[in-house]
Amino acid sequence: MVDDLQRAGSGQLDPTSLLPPAEPVHLLDPDGTLHEDPDHPVGLDDAALLELHRTMIITRRVDREAINLQRQGQLGVYASCLGQEAAQVASAWALQDEDWIFPSYRELGAAIVRDVDPADLLHLFRGTWLSDHDPYEHRFALLSIPIGTQALHATGFAMGARFDDNPIVTVVYFGDGGTSEGDPHEAMTFAGVMRAPVVFFVQNNQYAISVPLAKQTAAPTLAHKAIGYGLPGYRCDGNDPLATYAVTRRAVERARAGHGPALIEALTYRMEAHTTSDDPSRYRSDEELEAAALTDPIVRLRNHLRNRDLLDDATERRFEEEAAERAQAVRDAIYDAPHGDPLELFDHVYVAPRADLAAQRDELRAELARREDDDGGAA
């Protein structure tokens, strides 16, 4: 099947094989019932399923902590991933360790899979510094604010891997709104032509801030965009961790095998406000929110694990405790974290030292000295 999809772009096969199936891939019902699908084998053992659950629980807990921190004035703003834990955690889970992730600003779940310290990400939202983790250590690029722009970075990186015969894959996350920008379009164009091993993972959480999907595009589905670049378009229930995992794994391994890029649309829902600055009551109803809550990804996997007796009360408590500890660690790292050295603002702009910047740095140093004097004098 992988080879079929590959050949479609070159006109050797019916191109409609690039279209998404009529229904998104869905394996796990809200009550936890699993529908196996031979085209989308999950292949996760029981221990892995528990790990997935654990990671989603941690994600949700840390996410809530971030919201709390913002409410307490510790963060300037925060973009929650509540409700999108499966879309993020299960997709990131489908990667090999050497594969790279290019996130937008909402991918706390993917970051936790990659062992990025959430506090390091939150420093951006606190305004301590613009980023604070090593992308190479975690194969997790910087959070990216300008919508869709990172799709090109992921594509270029994947081109590099291909040129270098390095069997790694990149996954780039962006939103339903992001599909309208020019950059993801150009990225998919380049990826298709260059057969770059990149997976475009669209979390369709139904909104771009206040703008619902119907005002974003008239496309039948976002996965229908893929064929326009010679990419297969996949769709999955993004609140179904197993479907998300299976579909992502398929796309990632296909890319790794040299069969080129793919686009995945994961259907999910943004349960929180766009960011802590947003007021969603202006544009969506309580009923809509309540309906969406019924599709909760964590409840779903929990039900499954419970049905299969893989999860007992003690384990669950352990997960919750661990999540609380992680949240506390984040809180400890963020709360009243002092700002950095303002002189560092001049340190990373260029590799090569520049006289003009050195002079401006001296100006600021002098200002700081004067401020200290003034404060000293006032005291």
Next chain:
Amino acid sequence: MVDDLQRAGSGQLDPTSLLPPAEPVHLLDPDGTLHEDPDHPVGLDDAALLELHRTMIITRRVDREAINLQRQGQLGVYASCLGQEAAQVASAWALQDEDWIFPSYRELGAAIVRDVDPADLLHLFRGTWLSDHDPYEHRFALLSIPIGTQALHATGFAMGARFDDNPIVTVVYFGDGGTSEGDPHEAMTFAGVMRAPVVFFVQNNQYAISVPLAKQTAAPTLAHKAIGYGLPGYRCDGNDPLATYAVTRRAVERARAGHGPALIEALTYRMEAHTTSDDPSRYRSDEELEAAALTDPIVRLRNHLRNRDLLDDATERRFEEEAAERAQAVRDAIYDAPHGDPLELFDHVYVAPRADLAAQRDELRAELARREDDDGGAA
């Protein structure tokens, strides 16, 4: 059928109806044999067919004149439409007079349909001025050099028409290369959502300067891009004037009827160099060119008219003579045309007068006066 296509975007119908048919619409064989197709009625009477032929002949002759003028140093550069006469003339023919055309830089044929004086267009290539026709008089926007950017102007204009309940349609021309830029992507996104009456007409002439289609995109066809915006994607043999006319007419009338935008891919071939500055021998073979010549759009319609005894030698001679006269008129208007008043450079930048520009205008006026003095002194 029109309504079917419209409903596809809203999920009421199988979205695959937005996909192009397996084969491009083709009605006229190179030997002039017509294959009628009930889905694509032509509906042009004999007089109209002759007019179409006449316009293509004029286009080709004026195009050649422009190349000659460039060779003689009268134009700085020129982008020929040789081989694309049917794609341009027959598509523009499908419009109502009030409809607007947004061209790229290669649409001499469409301009001639709109009675734009070719010399006015050539002033851009000569460098007399950046444009020299009234877009409102001809419903023909300015030639647009930055690739694909005009697609947004056509879309905005069409949105305006829709808001204003004005039953007009816009058609925007761009090339195969243009489909890679972000702007046409954003234009189709807006058009789909806003149901703007705009037809995106892609002349796939196989090359973007030296870059062949296969390096431009991995899409099965360019028309497969349409579904990603909820637009129907049509394809036609762009060297077949009747197929081009029928397909364009269908898309245009569908848009006029309120059923939204469409994308047309017209398959054609750029018989000349990209521009007179280009050297295509560096990237394509004589054999390829010879094969393409066999699909000549003018020969094709001529054969058809001859087969049907609609075209006799005398008429043909008359067309050729008229074309020669038109070419001569262009030559007369261009040859050694003096440059304009350099002070005019300051006249159209703003509507409101600006003191800073007036001062710079005075500087130039003074420079001109000094130059005259110097020349006078030297003489």
Next chain:
Amino acid sequence: MTVTLAQAINRALTDAMAEDDRVLVFGEDVGRLGGVFRVTDGLQSRFGEQRCFDTPLAESGIIGTAIGLAIYGYRPVAEMQFDGFTYPAFEQLVSHLAKLRNRSRGTLTLPVTVRIPYGGGIGAGEHHSESPESYWVHTAGLTVVSPGTPDDGYAMVREAIASDDPVIVMEPKRRYWMKADIELPVTAPPAHEALVRREGTDVTIVCYGPMVRTALDAAEAAEEEGWSLEVLDLRSLSPMDTEAIVASVQRTGRAIVVHEAGRSLGLGAEVAARVQEAAFYHLEAPVLRATGFDTPYPPAKLEGYWLPDVDRILDLVERSLAY
């Protein structure tokens, strides 16, 4: 009546839309949500979805369709959500919005208003705090204005919408909540006239947008030191009221330009170049610049060190007076 800058602009949009149904307001989240700063609040419910609408998330698309709408005959008012998100629209702004009229030899008229909330001071960091005005001012064909007070917010937006030229309105977002006691509608001198906001005799402080308030505060503080600062609010950045600047500098003999944008080729460079040319013999000190640094916009917690403030201005006043 107490009116904030955001309210004044909202009222300007409302009045313009009420008076002329060719005025359309659109952008990301400007409809139902009323814009992330609520500047377009109530417009959609009052004028309908066709007059005030949300666009897909694509800035080039917003400016490019605004151009098409203008060619059709509308008077579009496009919002860019933040300063740092204007860059994807750069091609449409710089190659088309700015130049189509000239390219058409005056046949095409583009009465487009582009509203850009800009500048820092709200604790928001990169992309949300930038001052890209130099890019527009260097671009022939654009008119660029920046209100520093609520009344100018009202008047300039009205003037921009009424103008047949494309106008970029740089709205100082940190001043959206700044209040004034005014009755709307207000009138004001045309934007291309700079205004002396406070008279003074020692040094001219040239400022605009968010820095008008800061400059006035500096003038206040300077009084304690015995320095008399004249505060000149440029209001329009392109065209720039060189005459007013020169007239003031001829009186004071000294000038300091204040802006948040980075120093190199920030507006201060142009002011300095013009002043030294037009008032060469009047200058008793070089024109100095109190600006952001030539580094990317800093993280929120450090913006206070980066942005020009009263202290930075007064340091330069002292330096200027020492010449």
Next chain:
Amino acid sequence: MTVTLAQAINRALTDAMAEDDRVLVFGEDVGRLGGVFRVTDGLQSRFGEQRCFDTPLAESGIIGTAIGLAIYGYRPVAEMQFDGFTYPAFEQLVSHLAKLRNRSRGTLTLPVTVRIPYGGGIGAGEHHSESPESYWVHTAGLTVVSPGTPDDGYAMVREAIASDDPVIVMEPKRRYWMKADIELPVTAPPAHEALVRREGTDVTIVCYGPMVRTALDAAEAAEEEGWSLEVLDLRSLSPMDTEAIVASVQRTGRAIVVHEAGRSLGLGAEVAARVQEAAFYHLEAPVLRATGFDTPYPPAKLEGYWLPDVDRILDLVERSLAY
């Protein structure tokens, strides 16, 4: 050996690719065709399609993938086909290429070279003759250089590719066919050092890129009038060698900046601002600017009136000396 600027740059690319297989060259038509100016001629046939390749027609795509390739570990050399076609890539250039290193706190290094043929004088009109350097110079995080001679063409492109910072190389396309008698490879002082191309005592002419030749011609012509002009080639526009400019102005007491870009916030504004600040007491006349006008680039037949030339420079020399 007689070498044109285009050939020198071609040789620089060849040598850099031969020395380091992480160097990749790509852009529109740079492969088979060898670029519309043939600057990349022969690279694809020598180094293969993976080292030198044509991209789809999308400038944001070119710069954005260059960034990704650089993060991976390559040293991309991206060509923008013409000055006026850099604008669709503005977001990637200004928000990412320029700032990712800073954003990453120094973790990400982006050794990307962006080559831009720029400027007028070749009879090509809008989009093909523009001088957008101010946009880059105002953008923190970019290094911007412009060679005015074939040897600098070679040396600066080598230096740009060797640099771990992103470097924009503004290539004066009207000088691509300018010849020099040199043996390649040549070495040259680092680009951030301005060079006195001709010594003089009366007025300093500050120039770069395409205007170096023009300034030298003006100096030649000035001799007949008895004026001695010093020609200072900036070479690097960001950083700018302020010290060298100031040192020269301290000798001559007068300066004129020459560039094709429009005057307002053209590089001349920054030069003037710095000179009047750093050499206030040495200036005997204001810094003057011989530049393009603040209008869109003119049609080809009128570019001769628009572009600064020897006459425009000499007029200003006269004005400067009259102070």
